[in-house]
Amino acid sequence: MSKVIVIGAGPAGMMAAIQAAKKHDVILLDGNERIGKKLFITGKGRCNVTNAKDISEFFEYIPGNPHFLYSSLYSFTNNDTMNFFENEGIKLKIERGDRVFPESDKSSDIIRGLSNALSRTNVKIRLKSKVTNIEFKSNRIIAVEINNEERLYGDHFIFATGGASYPLTGSRGEGQKFASVLGHNVTQLMPALVPIEVVDSKTKELMGLSLKNVEVIIKENDKKVVYKNFGEMLFTHFGVSGPLILSGSRFIEKGKRYTLHIDLKPALNLGELDKRIQKDFNKYLNKDFKNSLDELLPQKLIPVIINNSGILENKKVNEITREERKTLVNAIKDLSFDIKGLRPIDEAIVTSGGVDIKEIDPSTMKSKIIENLSFAGEVMDVDAFTGGYNVQIAFSTGFIAGSNI
Ligand SMILES: Cc1cc2nc3c(=O)[nH]c(=O)nc-3n(C[C@H](O)[C@H](O)[C@H](O)COP(=O)(O)OP(=O)(O)OC[C@H]3O[C@@H](n4cnc5c(N)ncnc54)[C@H](O)[C@@H]3O)c2cc1C
CATH class of the missing domain: 1.10.8.50 (Helicase, Ruva Protein; domain 3)
Incomplete structure (x- = not known):
């Protein structure tokens, strides 16, 4: 059993942790005092969790690198997202534009569904644990530094740190900075959906x-x-x-x-x-x-x-x-x-730009540069229109990142 460290408890990191924990010992880190802080404010507090259109139609709504997402969106589809939450006892409903919301209109129910799955799979969650540095040697990460004081060693690492918009939710473009230090190209971070x-x-x-x-x-x-x-x-x-x-x-x-x-x-x-x-x-x-x-x-x-x-x-x-x-x-x-x-980017719903997708394997989300690193979610150079597509991208990429370690 390897030790997997997932950085970021947004939808991408939570889904990655749940999947990885089926085979490995997983620690999920977040700088915030609770999980899913951005997810909580999505869809004006109602969380448009995915879209009910046929998955083949999703790509029309993804201006930011749709081809890269084929494999992940077909591996964990919108139907899989809906089944996931229904299985956790969270009822969903479909509204205008095929947007899917929790029946309760409460994003906290979506977070509760994820939280249930995290505890069932024994993911260890560490909150108020902001990664401040990455220790690496040649093409392997050795450890992450937390809150400038503690080192956490691991065998595999997943960066699911989000974009650079709404920084009060904890997403401040830090994952992109770490990726850049590790030798990854990062395309310009720009406000999208702003x-x-x-x-x-x-x-x-x-x-x-x-x-x-x-x-x-x-x-x-x-x-x-x-x-x-x-x-x-x-x-x-x-x-x-x-x-x-x-x-x-x-x-x-x-x-x-x-x-x-x-x-x-x-x-x-x-x-x-x-x-x-x-x-x-x-x-x-x-x-x-x-x-x-x-x-x-x-x-x-x-x-x-x-x-x-x-x-x-x-x-x-x-x-x-x-x-x-x-x-x-x-x-x-x-x-x-x-x-x-x-x-400004602070007010953007999503960030366009991020870790260059040319350096990430689209079928596993593994870095092509660092052998024990994967990415998931908005930290990468992917983005979609409104309609539940962005959270679905986070789940799909998180799913294959966590399943392929
Ligand atoms: C106001 C608003 C409404 C939205 N509504 C919708 C919607 O209804 N439907 C939809 O599909 N999309 C919506 N989006 C977009 C969607 O929220 C994001 O695309 C999605 O949350 C991205 O998921 P993620 O897991 O990649 O990143 P995030 O949800 O941003 O999570 C990243 C996590 O990483 C943590 N983190 C970052 N750096 C560190 C570090 N150094 N150490 C430790 N932890 C760290 C952060 O604290 C954060 O919790 C909305 C966005 C906003 C701002």
Whole structure:
């Protein structure tokens, strides 16, 4: 029986420890005072634990190195994740977009399921145990140093230390630093799934407004479409956020110019929207223009759209010309903003970049450089969109890392 040391008690490290403990003596270390600190805040405290789409469709939702993940996602699929929790007595439910949540809407139930499996497999958990250094000789790790004071020797090590976002959860890019010291290449750590800042001050007026069923397009140099999707978004004090925006942020590169275009009525084409507006206008013929849009748009948006349409707000509806109606239609179909940039990595849901996947065996998660080291989860250069894919990646890579020692 070998002694396996897993660093990081996130979903990747916990799953790796549970699997490894079927054959080995396992110690799971985390710098935090409890396990699964980030997992606890996932899905707004509800934990979108995986996605119920067919596993073959997952790769469309993984912009960060999908091919590398084939083997792990097929070895431990979303169905395996669901079975795992059902077997631990945690009931699950499927919501819009095939997102899977615990039936209780409590992420703590997901953590409880993992905790049960950890104790049943006799994993020794050591909390408040932050790895501060790695001792190694040529291509083998000898020991890890904990809290700058204690050495822990082991035969095999798994780095499951997460990305570099939401550092208060304990994920601060430390695993990537250790991997780099050990000779691994680490690709640039960047915020992925992060809110977007826009130049326009209009968003301050719109702060708090959330929009459903809109289409968002992000264009490079106001020409090339780099992202187009339909769904939900919201306005914040600095710009925009919400599922559509977070996913779109993945396509924004530093140093390039981008614009954001929101179609507020994607289900209607220009002609259909014009007809719809005419219908409302016929109802409010003698009203001021500013009082004619209540049925079409949320209150907060009305002054912004009026301003963009160029029509005077006090103009009587019956005086509005066909040409003016056209500018109104365009203002509704294309509410646009110049993008200033992304919010910092601290606020990102996931980190893109990490330990270079070229130096990791995709079927075992073993390092190709250090013979007794494996990786699992977000510490590697992998990332996916929202929808439960990131936690599934953590489980799948954790599963094969732990099973292949
Ligand atoms: C607000 C928010 C909401 C999210 N919601 C979802 C969601 O609903 N569904 C989804 O799929 N994904 C979601 N994600 C993403 C998901 O949480 C991560 O992708 C996932 O947790 C990564 O798992 P991991 O095990 O690789 O790393 P982590 O969960 O980050 O765990 C890494 C662990 O390693 C420990 N650690 C790090 N360095 C050291 C060290 N030196 N010594 C000891 N321990 C160390 C940390 O304390 C941490 O506990 C969300 C992320 C955020 C921030």
